[in-house]
Amino acid sequence: MILLETKALTRTYGGVVAVSKVSFQAQEGLITGLIGPNGAGKTTLFNNMTGLDLPTAGKVYFKGKDITGHSAHKICRMGIARTFQNIRLFKELTVTENVMVGRHFKTGRNVNHGRTLTAVGSYLQMNREHQQVHAEAMRWLEFFGLEPFANELAKNLPYGHQRELEIARALATEPTLLFLDEPAAGMNPHETASLMATIRRIRDLGITVVLIEHDMKLVMNICDTISVLNYGENIANGTPSEIRGNPLVIEAYLGKEEE
Amino acid sequence: MLNFMLLILIYTGIYALMAMGQNVITGYVGLLSLTQAGFLAIGSYTTAILSVTYGWNFWLTIPVAGLLAAAFGVLIGLPTLRLKGDYLAIATLGFGEIVRNILNNWDSVTKGPMGIQKIPMVKVFGYQLSPYSKWGFLALVWVFVIVGYVLFDRLAKSRMGRALEAIREDEIAASSMGINTTKYKVWAFALGAFSAGVAGSLQAVFTLSVTPGSFTFMVSIMVLCMVVLGGMGNFKAVVLGAFLIQFISYFPQLVGLSNVIPPQFKQVLFGLILVVMMIWRPQGILGREIRGYKPSKEKGGKR
Numbered sequence: 001m002i003l004l005e006t007k008a009l010t011r012t013y014g015g016v017v018a019v020s021k022v023s024f025q026a027q028e029g030l031i032t033g034l035i036g037p038n039g040a041g042k043t044t045l046f047n048n049m050t051g052l053d054l055p056t057a058g059k060v061y062f063k064g065k066d067i068t069g070h071s072a073h074k075i076c077r078m079g080i081a082r083t084f085q086n087i088r089l090f091k092e093l094t095v096t097e098n099v100m101v102g103r104h105f106k107t108g109r110n111v112n113h114g115r116t117l118t119a120v121g122s123y124l125q126m127n128r129e130h131q132q133v134h135a136e137a138m139r140w141l142e143f144f145g146l147e148p149f150a151n152e153l154a155k156n157l158p159y160g161h162q163r164e165l166e167i168a169r170a171l172a173t174e175p176t177l178l179f180l181d182e183p184a185a186g187m188n189p190h191e192t193a194s195l196m197a198t199i200r201r202i203r204d205l206g207i208t209v210v211l212i213e214h215d216m217k218l219v220m221n222i223c224d225t226i227s228v229l230n231y232g233e234n235i236a237n238g239t240p241s242e243i244r245g246n247p248l249v250i251e252a253y254l255g256k257e258e259e
Numbered sequence: 260m261l262n263f264m265l266l267i268l269i270y271t272g273i274y275a276l277m278a279m280g281q282n283v284i285t286g287y288v289g290l291l292s293l294t295q296a297g298f299l300a301i302g303s304y305t306t307a308i309l310s311v312t313y314g315w316n317f318w319l320t321i322p323v324a325g326l327l328a329a330a331f332g333v334l335i336g337l338p339t340l341r342l343k344g345d346y347l348a349i350a351t352l353g354f355g356e357i358v359r360n361i362l363n364n365w366d367s368v369t370k371g372p373m374g375i376q377k378i379p380m381v382k383v384f385g386y387q388l389s390p391y392s393k394w395g396f397l398a399l400v401w402v403f404v405i406v407g408y409v410l411f412d413r414l415a416k417s418r419m420g421r422a423l424e425a426i427r428e429d430e431i432a433a434s435s436m437g438i439n440t441t442k443y444k445v446w447a448f449a450l451g452a453f454s455a456g457v458a459g460s461l462q463a464v465f466t467l468s469v470t471p472g473s474f475t476f477m478v479s480i481m482v483l484c485m486v487v488l489g490g491m492g493n494f495k496a497v498v499l500g501a502f503l504i505q506f507i508s509y510f511p512q513l514v515g516l517s518n519v520i521p522p523q524f525k526q527v528l529f530g531l532i533l534v535v536m537m538i539w540r541p542q543g544i545l546g547r548e549i550r551g552y553k554p555s556k557e558k559g560g561k562r
Binding site: 050051052071072073076077081082084088089090091092093097100101102104105107129130133169170173 | 416418421422424425428429431432433435436437438439440547
C-alpha cells in the first residue's frame with residue numbers, strides 16, 4: 001500500500017527549478033531510499049512533504065489524504081516525523097528533555113480527552129503526566145542505548161549520538177512514517193553499521209522509513225526500493241540492483257563516457 | 260533609611276512581577292520584546308480608571324487589569340510574532356510608545372498628562388493600606404511575587420515550558436515535533452503581559468496616582484536588564500536581577516548623593532551592565548536552570 005506519495009510536485013525558487021514534477025511514492029512497511037547528486041532537490045522534496053516548505057505546484061498525499069500546504073506541526077501530528085541534514089537538536093536542553101519534547105502532542109489535553117479541560121486541571125495532573133512522559137522518553141533512549149547520557153545537555157553529546165538522539169526524538173512522536181535526511185553523514189564506518197541495524201529495527205517496529213543518503217553501501221544494503229533525483233527530476237525508481245545497473249543513474253553520478 | 264529600603268523592596272516586587280513575565284517571553288521563547296512598560300501602563304490605568312471613575316474595589320480591578328493587558332498582548336503578539344530579533348524589538352518598542360501617547364492625549368478617559376489622582380487605598384481584611392504603611396504594602400506585593408513565582412516556575416517545568424524552550428532552541432525542529440509554535444508564542448506574550456498588568460495594578464494603588472510620564476521606554480529597558488542580569492530562563496535569578504537593578508537605580512538617594520550624581524547616571528549604568536554581562540557572563544549571574552531527571556527516586560514536583 002502506498003503510504004505517502006507526491007503527484008507532479010514542483011518547487012521553484014525564482015528561476016531555479018529545485019524540484020520538477022516529481023511523483024514520489026513510499027510503500028508502507030518498506031525502507032525507501034532517495035538518492036541523487038548534491039543539489040538534486042532531495043532535501044527540498046523532504047521539506048515540501050513535511051510542511052516546512054510550500055510546493056509551487058503539485059500535491060502531497062498521506063494515507064490517501066491531501067496534505068499539501070498543511071503546516072509542519074499538523075503534518076507531524078498526522079504521523080510523519082523527520083530528522084534534519086544539519087542536526088537540529090534543542091541544544092541547551094538535556095537529552096531526556098529533547099525526547100520529552102517529542103511527546104508533546106501525545107500528552108496534555110490531547111490524550112486526556114477533555115478529562116482535564118482547564119489549565120488548572122492539567123496543572124494539577126502535571127506530576128503524573130511528567131512521570132509518564134519521562135518514562136516514555138527513557139524507553140526511546142534505551143532503544144538507542146543513550147540512557148547513560150540522559151542528563152547531559154544535547155550539545156555536549158558526541159556527533160554520532162546527536163544523530164541518534166534526533167532519530168529518538170522523532171520516534172517519540174510515534175510516527176507511521178519517518179523521514180531521515182542523511183542520517184549517516186559524518187559517521188565513521190562502525191557508526192554507520194550500527195545505524196543500519198537501527199534503521200532495520202525501526203522498520204521492524206512497523207514504521208515506514210524514507211531516507212536521503214549519500215553512503216551507497218548503506219543505501220544499497222538496507223533500502224527495499226530507491227528513487228533517484230537529478231537536477232530536480234525523478235530519473236529512476238527501482239530495487240537496489242535495478243538502480244545499480246541503470247545507465248541514467250550511472251551517468252548522473254559519474255558523468256557520460258566520452259565516445 | 261529603613262523606609263527607603265522598604266520602598267526599594269516594594270518596587271523590587273512590582274518589577275519582579277514584570278521581569279518574570281519578560282522571562283517567559285525572552286528567557287523561554289527567546290523573543291526580544293520591549294513591551295512591559297506598555298502593559299504596566301495598561302494595568303495601572305485600568306485599576307485607576309475603574310476605581311476612581313466607576314468606584315470598583317481594587318481586588319476586582321486586578322484580574323481585569325491583568326486580562327486586559329493579556330488581551331493587548333495577544334493583539335500585539337499576533338502581527339509582530341512573525342518578526343525576529345531586532346525587528347521584533349523595534350515593533351514592540353513602538354507599541355509601548357503608542358500606549359504612552361494615547362494615555363497622554365485621550366483626555367476624556369485618561370485626563371491627559373496630569374494623570375489620574377486620588378486612587379482609593381487598598382483594604383486588606385478591613386485593614387487600610389496607605390502609602391505610608393510600607394510594611395503592609397511590602398507584604399501585599401510580595402505575596403503576589405511569591406504566588407507568581409510558584410505559578411511561573413511550575414509552568415516552566417511543565418509540558419508548556421518544554422515547548423517554549425524548544426521554540427527558543429530551534430523553531431523549525433519544534434514545529435516538526437508537532438508543536439504549534441505560533442500558538443505558544445502568543446501564549447507567552449499573553450502571560451508576560453498579564454503579569455505586567457497585575458504589576459501595574461499594584462503600582463497604581465501604591466502611588467495612588469498614575470501619570471503617563473511614569474511608563475517610559477526606560478521601564479521596558481530596566482525590566483529587560485533585570486532578566487539579562489539575573490539570568491535568562493531562571494525565575495529565581497530574575498527576582499534577584501530585579502532587586503539589583505532597583506538597588507542600583509536608587510543607590511544615589513540611598514547614600515545621600517542624589518544631588519551629586521544626576522539621575523541620568525542610571526541609564527549609563529544599565530547600558531554598562533548589559534555590555535559587561537554580554538561579554539563576561541552572557542548567561543547572567545545565576546544562569547539558566549538545568550534540570551536533571553532522576554526517574555525512580557523523584558517524588559511529587561521535586562526534580
